[in-house]
Amino acid sequence: DDMGDVCDLDNDNDGIDDIDEITQTGTNPFNADSDGDGIDDGEEDFDFDGRSNVTEINFQTSPLAPNTELLVGMNQFNYPVLVPTNTTAFSLLSTLGGDGIVSQIKRYNTATESYEIAEYDFGTAIGNDFLIANGEGYLVVMAEDSDQAFNGSITCTTFNVVAGINLIGFSCVAPDTSAFDLLEMLGGPGIAESVQRLDKESGKIQTATY
Numbered sequence: 001d002d003m004g005d006v007c008d009l010d011n012d013n014d015g016i017d018d019i020d021e022i023t024q025t026g027t028n029p030f031n032a033d034s035d036g037d038g039i040d041d042g043e044e045d046f047d048f049d050g051r052s053n054v055t056e057i058n059f060q061t062s063p064l065a066p067n068t069e070l071l072v073g074m075n076q077f078n079y080p081v082l083v084p085t086n087t088t089a090f091s092l093l094s095t096l097g098g099d100g101i102v103s104q105i106k107r108y109n110t111a112t113e114s115y116e117i118a119e120y121d122f123g124t125a126i127g128n129d130f131l132i133a134n135g136e137g138y139l140v141v142m143a144e145d146s147d148q149a150f151n152g153s154i155t156c157t158t159f160n161v162v163a164g165i166n167l168i169g170f171s172c173v174a175p176d177t178s179a180f181d182l183l184e185m186l187g188g189p190g191i192a193e194s195v196q197r198l199d200k201e202s203g204k205i206q207t208a209t210y
Helices: 016-023 053-058 091-097 181-185
Strands: 067-070 074-077 102-109 114-121 122-128 138-142 146-149 194-199 204-209
Touching: 016 053, 067 074, 091 102, 091 114, 091 122, 114 138, 181 194, 181 204
Parallel strands: none
Antiparallel strands: 067 146, 074 138, 102 114, 102 138, 114 122, 194 204
């Protein structure tokens, strides 16, 4: 632009001030598209949480620590960063806010074709204290809304799916990936039958199928 470098807070006009590129995103303040992928640094979503880098900076959240928004009622959840060693359902209940904030976590066991449940009963965690793993999806019932940042390494997990129902979650997804894309990624017709997700706004199941 016509503004001198000293006076210009955002030299490359990518929506992120130079100082924030240096201290928060680690991008080049003189190159709007630091990684050359065709997307300006401000529009990138480095932590794959559905919020652009510039949105996170404007709302004073970290563009490198994924935020998970959980609403009252049922939510789909997957651990967005590398799961700390020995993290279990009971410890995840605490991480997500504890008694009064979160009520229940469900895991689908493909071997038994049934749900394992960890929940609070008068302030005490009871039920199945199963291990939490990257790539697994969980159903989380919230008593109150929660918006939480997770610090750690973002891991792009591979999946071992079996015939029948699988509850999986993605920590990193390419921009604009759709349910139809996922059907193809999972093997296409004859291998993957359908993909479903719980829409947290409406509480309804959305389905993509062949």
